[in-house]
Amino acid sequence: MKLRRWLAxxxxxVVTATALNVVPATAGRPYDPAAQSLRELAxxxxxxVGTAVDMAAxxxxxxxxxxxxxxxxxxxxxxxxxxxxxxxxPTRGTYNWGPADELIDFARKNNQRVRGHVLVWHNxxxxxxxxxxxxxxxxxxELRQILRxxxxxxxxxxxxxxxxxxxxxxxxxxPWDTPSTLHYKGFWAQNLxxxxxxxxxxxARAADPKALLFYNDYNIEAFGSGxxxxxxxxxxxxxxRDLRAKGVPIDGVGAQGHLGTQYGNFSTLQVAAALxxxxxxxxxxxxxxxxxxxxxxxxxxxxxSAEINPRLQASAANFSVLMQACLAERxxxxxxxxxxxxxxxxxxxxxxxxxxxxxTVYDENYQPKLAYHELKSDLIFSGPPYxxxxxxQHPRR
Ligand code: G3I
Numbered sequence: 220m221k222l223r224r225w226l227a228x229x230x231x232x233v234v235t236a237t238a239l240n241v242v243p244a245t246a247g248r249p250y251d252p253a254a255q256s257l258r259e260l261a262x263x264x265x266x267x268v269g270t271a272v273d274m275a276a277x278x279x280x281x282x283x284x285x286x287x288x289x290x291x292x293x294x295x296x297x298x299x300x301x302x303x304x305x306x307x308x309p310t311r312g313t314y315n316w317g318p319a320d321e322l323i324d325f326a327r328k329n330n331q332r333v334r335g336h337v338l339v340w341h342n343x344x345x346x347x348x349x350x351x352x353x354x355x356x357x358x359x360x361e362l363r364q365i366l367r368x369x370x371x372x373x374x375x376x377x378x379x380x381x382x383x384x385x386x387x388x389x390x391x392x393x394p395w396d397t398p399s400t401l402h403y404k405g406f407w408a409q410n411l412x413x414x415x416x417x418x419x420x421x422x423a424r425a426a427d428p429k430a431l432l433f434y435n436d437y438n439i440e441a442f443g444s445g446x447x448x449x450x451x452x453x454x455x456x457x458x459x460r461d462l463r464a465k466g467v468p469i470d471g472v473g474a475q476g477h478l479g480t481q482y483g484n485f486s487t488l489q490v491a492a493a494l495x496x497x498x499x500x501x502x503x504x505x506x507x508x509x510x511x512x513x514x515x516x517x518x519x520x521x522x523x524s525a526e527i528n529p530r531l532q533a534s535a536a537n538f539s540v541l542m543q544a545c546l547a548e549r550x551x552x553x554x555x556x557x558x559x560x561x562x563x564x565x566x567x568x569x570x571x572x573x574x575x576x577x578x579t580v581y582d583e584n585y586q587p588k589l590a591y592h593e594l595k596s597d598l599i600f601s602g603p604p605y606x607x608x609x610x611x612q613h614p615r616r
Contacts, residue, residue, distance in 0.1 A: 255595075260598035314376075366418070433507075459472055505554070506553070514573050535592075538594055
């Protein structure tokens, strides 16, 4: 709905209710916003709320709750793993579309949009590709052609079914890498040079002119020093600015939002300012992989509430900061969780020393945690004048 019409409708409702001296709209009907799903509550803002989906969990008949919640709570889904190169083309020239197609089908049945993840990343590449480059049987020129073919094949296969593509993922180093000066890192930059980034966006656009094309990365939720040598957000900002200046078809930047309670909180305004700055380049934004992990102590394992509660509270506060920042910036199109239950989260598998977990909004028994309720409150209690409906992004030509 157009903003003016939206505000006008609200004004009419208030004036009418005041004139009639009645409770508006829902009188006589039970109306409990807290009983609505995340996706229903987000709709008023034009915001899509999503989750990464683990296909094994989705298909596990012993866990019907996973499928139910994936369908009922979310209006967009992302493949956690099955659209990655190693899954789609485990053997050179032989594509395995099955699991990814299943997710697309699930999304269609549940009226959900799909974020495509991921076209170009240095992780989860098939062994035939990495070993072929390592042993010299795949030349640099051939590698570039292989990348072009992959992007074209994948984007063409899913043409018309993907809302936002993560075209390039995690291309930039971190301050703790060597050298510490931020740079383009990983397999693709090492073998093709950073020019592969612009190529990837152009090839993706050629294959599906209607999909929104995103650059996606972690630790870019807020600006730091402003020096691209050590401020990853600034580095990515400069990259996106330069791509836009060259006419490269990039439509958005995704901030993954993998946070941890041990690191402290961003402020909402700080994150909102970062999203707004990217929007200033004419880009959409999205929170694409949100979770907030905590260190697991013996006390947490033993169920000590004095250790668990502060973690749940800090986690909820971090989720809320990202949601409020997204709501405040009208070009922030979607807010996606990287899994929604602690039963199926990448975190315990990735962090063992010290162990980390508790990263999602439902516990291992599918009970909603404080973070879930806080996300709902953010969606319920925000509105004009500072929170207005999203401004749709259209692909650049
Ligand atoms: O499929 C094999 C299975 O056959 C085997 O038995 C099992 C034993 O470990 O491993 C399975 O593969 C695992 C795969 O997930 C599927 O479950 C890999 O070991 C594991 O490393 C892989 O982790 C994924 C990780 O990306 C890889 O880097 C996580 O599930 C996934 O959540 C994570 O997602 C990334 C985003 O794509 C990009 N941003 C960061 C985010 C978190 O790391």
